Amino acid sequence: MVVATAATSVFWSWKNKERLRFESEALQKATPSARDGLVVSALAIDLKPSGHEPAGWFSDLIPMLDEIVAKTNLRRVGAFQGTYMVVGTDERVASNALRSVAQTALDLRDRVMLYSAMREVPMACGCGIHADIVPTIGLGSTVALSQLWSETLSLADRASDGRVDLSKQSAEWLGNEFDIAMLGERPVLQARKAA
Numbered sequence: 001m002v003v004a005t006a007a008t009s010v011f012w013s014w015k016n017k018e019r020l021r022f023e024s025e026a027l028q029k030a031t032p033s034a035r036d037g038l039v040v041s042a043l044a045i046d047l048k049p050s051g052h053e054p055a056g057w058f059s060d061l062i063p064m065l066d067e068i069v070a071k072t073n074l075r076r077v078g079a080f081q082g083t084y085m086v087v088g089t090d091e092r093v094a095s096n097a098l099r100s101v102a103q104t105a106l107d108l109r110d111r112v113m114l115y116s117a118m119r120e121v122p123m124a125c126g127c128g129i130h131a132d133i134v135p136t137i138g139l140g141s142t143v144a145l146s147q148l149w150s151e152t153l154s155l156a157d158r159a160s161d162g163r164v165d166l167s168k169q170s171a172e173w174l175g176n177e178f179d180i181a182m183l184g185e186r187p188v189l190q191a192r193k194a195a
Helices: 002-030 057-069 094-119 139-158 168-174
Strands: 038-049 075-080 083-088 123-134 164-166 178-183 186-192
Touching: 038 057, 038 094, 038 139, 057 075, 057 083, 057 094, 083 094, 083 139, 094 123, 094 164, 094 168, 094 186, 123 139, 123 168, 139 164, 164 168, 168 178, 168 186
Parallel strands: 123 164
Antiparallel strands: 038 083, 038 123, 075 083, 164 186, 178 186
């Protein structure tokens, strides 16, 4: 009887430690902090002209998009084959970086739609936003950054015309200043809430 009671006590002690470890890991993943690495918020815009594609449309559009990004704490990291990529790394607080990325995504989308209407270039514009913690040193940083961009580009590629799709993680970190709707299982950024 004493052996059974001791074994039961050891089992429940181990079970409680495992549960505590699991909950602690979940909390750490959900709440980024400075010690974990750099919070990187990534935005990708996938532009697909439909029908007649005038020469030079992308090189005409890039300076217009750059003008918007220049007014923020974000920076463009790539523009190639109809994909425009922006990153925010200056903020260590996830919600601060994401607010800037989300607002910029809405502004860039609107500029693309205006360009499409003014130049009469029918164009589909899908945006994707993802954020994650990227280690600042070691091999893990390269892998984490690669995964971050892979997810962001995938979101932009799958987004319907005029839509800004969010990863679940970025939707959780974004805060309540934006209207976010669920379309199926995908969170979608609607607009900034009125102040």
